[in-house]
Amino acid sequence: MRRELSFAGIGDEAGARLAAQVGAIRRLGWRQLELRSVDGRAIADLGLDGLRRVETAISDAGLEVVCLDSRIGNWARPITEPFARELHELDELLDWCLALDTRFIRIMSYPNADLPEDEWRRRVLDRVRRLVDRAAEVDVVLLHENCSGWAGSSAERALELLAAVDSPYLRLLYDTGNGVAHGYAGHDLLAEVVEHVEHVHVKDAVVVDGEARFRLPGQGEARVADSLRLLLECGYRGAFSLEPHLTTVPHQGKVAGDTAADAFVAAGRELERLGVEIPR
Template sequence: MHGDELPLAGIGDEAGQSLADQLEALRALGWRHLELRTVDGLALSDLDRARARAVADTVLDAGVTVVCLDSRIGNWSNPIDTPFAGDLAELDTLLEWCARLGTRYVRIMSYPDAGLTEPEWRHRVFDRVGRLTERAERAGIVLLHENCSGWAGSSAERMTRLLDEIDSPSLRLLFDTGNGVAHGYVAYDLLAEIADRVEHVHVKDAVTTVAGVRYTLPGDGQSSVADCLGLLLATGYCGALSLEPHLAVVPHTGARDDRCARERFVAAGKRLRRLVDRELLDRVTW
């Protein structure tokens, strides 16, 4: 397989708030795969129906495939004590988006703690994720739990336990190469324990500094990005590699610089292409 056949994608709002800017960044890279999180600064489930239809039509008319929809369910801003009705409503809306766009995946996390004991936190996470997964399964959609915020965010044992407890083909894992640096674990070591259950990948890189985490071009940081991607491919991974560089946009901190967002996104995309073409394909027997 040549590198051009790998499904390289990107989380579009890291390149620009408007859909036009997001699609233009993909065109600059020669990519045809998009991951949608926000448009015009609004989460997908907050767009009114007319705007949602217009966004979907524009994406489809551009010949772009949407590989995943990123929800706020269980993320850093949505701890376990927030009302669950909002999550159910968001998922129902995103399931409509999936049907309209032909998208199979919705990203979730597993709810930050809210002062509960660990057993109670775990019980509530299993209950919520189980109920969400039932809805997704009825719709033929797969929820992807990311190694980020929440009960199972940074532990391979907890991720495995969550999947085993729910026991549904509609709950799998999303692995982000750069989250280990931010959350204090070695991403490659975690990946080695879960690689066979990963169905989607985010690519970013980072370094720790005295001022905190600083994000870098893929391959320039401490995340062992090439090694992680090599391990995934060697174990049979065939999903998308979706760029989330955090170079101009860092959602969980509110940082955003639209003056350079597209330029930095495209630079990170070109680096990812080089990692795939020059460092990975010669390691893997396809």
């Protein structure tokens, strides 16, 4: 029997307001939303009132939240970032996980800040281990993304991170387009870590004049279809979560505009088309 694929999307790629995020997911006929920001604010900064508002809106729409995208260890938070700030964000998001019945939080592994390599590595492993221990207390899994940080673009380091922490509460998030954006062969990285991947972001890109330009899934250089095929062949059963970056690119300061929802839905249709074409 042909297995149906599970699709989701990072809502703020379709619009800043929650209504726009929910609306785009429903236009695609999907049931799963991934949360990063609402009304231009990271969800960890919304407080209890914001949580209750989001919880009600998602429940009323008949959706579920598949993952929360934190700023922990990301491109804006180097390894010298005060760790108390990171723990505070995690604690806020753990409350969101419990309220929304969500088990996954996305993290990264801290860009360097002129530390020696050994010291950078030591601090990253220590921080991630402590974060994972905190998440494990409430049965939440942290997902390390192949993006910014010590283990972001290296399969060897990603596997070392998993081995050093040695916990079922740390797994990997694979983003199909990050290799193009960050200058490495993403599909090759995936082949080495695929058995540890618990969640997937989907984007595609080409390099123009040394910079990544984002495209509809399957229309760039990221080998999206090959990555989806490899994941399915290796038993992946999670969601394929759309993060097209067509109008919204947080690390470049680009936020969702008036055309964001239409672009998001168009990318979602292309992702569905790729899924249909993959034998399984």
